[in-house]
Amino acid sequence: MRQHAGELVIETPGAGLHDFTGRVAAFVRESGIRNGLLTLFLRHTSASLVVQENADPDVLADLQDFFRRIAPEGARYRHDAEGPDDMPAHIRAALTQTQLSIPVRDGRMTLGTWQGIYLFEHRARPHHRSVAAHIIGE
Amino acid sequence: MRQHAGELVIETPGAGLHDFTGRVAAFVRESGIRNGLLTLFLRHTSASLVVQENADPDVLADLQDFFRRIAPEGARYRHDAEGPDDMPAHIRAALTQTQLSIPVRDGRMTLGTWQGIYLFEHRARPHHRSVAAHIIGE
Amino acid sequence: MRQHAGELVIETPGAGLHDFTGRVAAFVRESGIRNGLLTLFLRHTSASLVVQENADPDVLADLQDFFRRIAPEGARYRHDAEGPDDMPAHIRAALTQTQLSIPVRDGRMTLGTWQGIYLFEHRARPHHRSVAAHIIGE
Numbered sequence: 001m002r003q004h005a006g007e008l009v010i011e012t013p014g015a016g017l018h019d020f021t022g023r024v025a026a027f028v029r030e031s032g033i034r035n036g037l038l039t040l041f042l043r044h045t046s047a048s049l050v051v052q053e054n055a056d057p058d059v060l061a062d063l064q065d066f067f068r069r070i071a072p073e074g075a076r077y078r079h080d081a082e083g084p085d086d087m088p089a090h091i092r093a094a095l096t097q098t099q100l101s102i103p104v105r106d107g108r109m110t111l112g113t114w115q116g117i118y119l120f121e122h123r124a125r126p127h128h129r130s131v132a133a134h135i136i137g138e
Numbered sequence: 139m140r141q142h143a144g145e146l147v148i149e150t151p152g153a154g155l156h157d158f159t160g161r162v163a164a165f166v167r168e169s170g171i172r173n174g175l176l177t178l179f180l181r182h183t184s185a186s187l188v189v190q191e192n193a194d195p196d197v198l199a200d201l202q203d204f205f206r207r208i209a210p211e212g213a214r215y216r217h218d219a220e221g222p223d224d225m226p227a228h229i230r231a232a233l234t235q236t237q238l239s240i241p242v243r244d245g246r247m248t249l250g251t252w253q254g255i256y257l258f259e260h261r262a263r264p265h266h267r268s269v270a271a272h273i274i275g276e
Numbered sequence: 277m278r279q280h281a282g283e284l285v286i287e288t289p290g291a292g293l294h295d296f297t298g299r300v301a302a303f304v305r306e307s308g309i310r311n312g313l314l315t316l317f318l319r320h321t322s323a324s325l326v327v328q329e330n331a332d333p334d335v336l337a338d339l340q341d342f343f344r345r346i347a348p349e350g351a352r353y354r355h356d357a358e359g360p361d362d363m364p365a366h367i368r369a370a371l372t373q374t375q376l377s378i379p380v381r382d383g384r385m386t387l388g389t390w391q392g393i394y395l396f397e398h399r400a401r402p403h404h405r406s407v408a409a410h411i412i413g414e
Binding site: 001002003005037039041043044045046070071077078079081087090091093094095097098099101130132133134136 | 277311312313326327328329332334335337338339342346371372373376377378379381386387388390391412413414
Binding site: 194197 | 277278279281315317319320321322346347354355357363366367369370371373374375377406408409410412
């Protein structure tokens with residue numbers, strides 16, 4: 001039994017869902033661990049992680065609409081020093097995930113056929129986002 | 139230290155919260171691992187996992203009402219090829235969990251007294267749902 | 277490779293976000309494990325875990341406002357035996373997290389600069405909350 005750790009830096013072009021499944025699969029491969037547990041932890045509070053359908057891009061657009069509507073920029077927030085997109089970003093992050101763990105079998109994540117791993121950027125402008133990655137197994 | 143992996147297939151009768159705590163407890167038992175970490179990963183994007191109260195079924199009915207109201211079928215979505223219940227299902231899944239990890243002590247999950255593990259089916263029709271299960275420990 | 281388990285009991289003074297990052301860091305330190313994976317599991321369904329910004333307390337106040345608005349006490353619920361704050365608590369818990377895993381490197385959690393670990397108490401009155409803690413690594 002052994003473990004491997006690293007960091008994935010994702011450059012987001014602005015608000016939206018960015019598929020980085022390939023980056024995670026590469027991390028799993030380079031670990032050499034064939035069976036075990038992979039964990040991703042996003043080191044930010046105005047972006048988040050979600051597993052969603054990677055077949056129809058309309059799903060991603062509808063998801064973004066929903067989160068825009070439920071936590072809109074126009075609402076009145078105390079916290080607005082960093083701009084109108086800041087507090088909605090924290091709320092949308094609280095409603096989704098900061099962390100994700102996925103079992104690994106035979107060198108591959110046990111994702112379903114249509115599942116992709118997304119970094120959900122909630123800020124309007126491009127950001128550097130850091131994801132701590134960890135895998136344990138054999 | 140060792141690990142054990144498997145797959146739990148859950149047949150859902152349609153939309154609603156389905157308690158499968160007993161199935162997970164059986165997986166922990168059959169692993170023979172007494173102390174460690176259990177992880178469940180749902181391999182679908184239109185259903186989700188939640189830990190909720192298993193004492194009063196009204197809690198589950200109220201939860202379902204809430205998610206129906208917050209992500210209704212009647213809203214206008216781009217993604218509707220699979221029916222009016224499809225996009226609300228993706229939204230409700232994004233708002234809850236795809237994955238769950240629970241420490242195991244003395245052969246049992248460290249669930250609280252009133253906690254059950256639920257598969258939250260968001261589609262109207264019955265589905266086969268696959269949960270990747272993993273436990274590591276000793 | 278080895279593991280360490282324990283329980284953190286958090287006394288909440290009533291509804292709100294309570295930072296217990298220091299308690300978790302102490303658990304990691306006392307485990308003696310320098311590199312590995314930490315998991316926290318909250319053993320209750322009317323409170324939850326969130327990772328949020330620890331710099332500006334306004335973020336926490338705005339978050340609380342949001343969850344009060346989205347799952348208000350005034351709505352009509354079937355489940356109300358324990359008071360008007362009970363069912364909103366379950367909904368707010370379902371929308372956030374029951375569990376959290378964080379990679380540990382060089383004896384420290386890989387939290388971002390502004391990230392704190394919060395117990396989000398959703399009930400109005402003070403409660404004892406139990407968090408199962410687990411760390412595996414070396």
